[in-house]
Amino acid sequence: GQSLEQPSEVTAVEGAIVQINCTYQTSGFYGLSWYQQHDGGAPTFLSYNALDGLEETGRFSSFLSRSDSYGYLLLQELQMKDSASYFCAVREGHSGAGSYQLTFGKGTKLSVIP
């Protein structure tokens, strides 16, 4: 089975940088995803890492270290609209073949304050 750990809540100031960490345990790792969910809304895809290193998409970046079973989401130039919950999710795979279902962490509620 899989388990993911991420902080339950984070508060940061508008314009600042915040990092949301995710550690995982899985029997067969294929990739780490990040999803954003605003209150009352549906999760939306942000980023995906299958290989070690940093992936950058605008103000958002995601990092993965497979050897440490660790990843993080970095949000720069925080805006009020970034207040939301952020979920890391593991895609499991074995013998080079990945399955398509995801196991989600419990989410980190980010509050951006003025």
Add this chain to the structure above:
Amino acid sequence: DAEITQSPRHKITETGRQVTLACHQTWNHNNMFWYRQDLGHGLRLIHYSYGVQDTNKGEVSDGYSVSRSNTEDLPLTLESAASSQTSVYFCASSEASSRETQYFGPGTRLLVL
């Protein structure tokens, strides 16, 4: 534009009743998923399908069933609703070749009294 829809958006039912939640996607995706979301638990996988006539159990499948008769639809049935099934239900879909991107529907809020 392609989309994924769920109906109803809100539902109140009584314990013991059978309830079916609809999910329809026009992405032509082979993969479809049902999740439930509860405070403190994040998103948990109920059932999933990788194509027509294919269904698989997820982490919390007890008391739920799905069927896949075409590419576009994956209805979720609660055989005999229980108060523990009060939750927000999300349907999602993804391409068979996609590494990770799942597209989520707007969700259905279900209250079982």
